[in-house]
Amino acid sequence: MENRPLTEQDIQNDNGEDYMNSQHLAFFRQYLLNMKAQLLENANATSQHLQEQEATPDPADRATLEEEYALELRTRDRERKLLIKIDQAINRIDQGEYGYCEDTGEPIGLKRLLARPTATLSIEAQERRERLKRQYAD
Template structure:
């Protein structure tokens, strides 16, 4: 999955820093492909649009949750129903908290796009595979670096 050495990816990083994704119009049905230059204008615009859409969906869901909370307190007469409703709200609020944290990761990914660092592993400097970025657009490490990181975390926890 690693496509090049750190030196060549550093060169590509410096080239992509000069690109702007604000004026790029994506062709209908565009999806990044491995046969393109890594993190070219179209790919950057694609991932920027993907991240911004994801962020907006999270914001919209949060607004819905807030609107429901403002409707007033739980009005269940039966204690069991009330407890169930309160449990549901607790789960909903925890989900929103996770999504708040996810929003900050999305913002960080958008900043990496602007800085010309998006798509490159923060540990090795290698390009992150397009398939990984499509599956997890906020990824900051290659699969290999992520696995090594998780192994090190597990070893640290076990000690």
């Protein structure tokens, strides 16, 4: 393979040989760092947006604004949780554990990681956990 940074297309087309080599790790590290930067930018924009708002005397307008704020804050809370998962994934890269299922030790797969770069379980292990969860919920 050439010595250039990989692209998403390269990951999509990868045949799975030499799984989680240094180029794969570099790609996913940068991918995760880009996600993190975007989430932090969103959080900053929300913070500024909430500080800039002024009170409105109309109760209907105020209710609409409050609903928009609540939705925005719920979104940021989900993103805050994702930031934690991103940091954990970067730590797994540093530890040499990234890309492997925490239950089975099997490769998670490049395409799954591209779709969900914070994944810690293979599809099979994830499905097994979900079946068990449903079993105990019933």
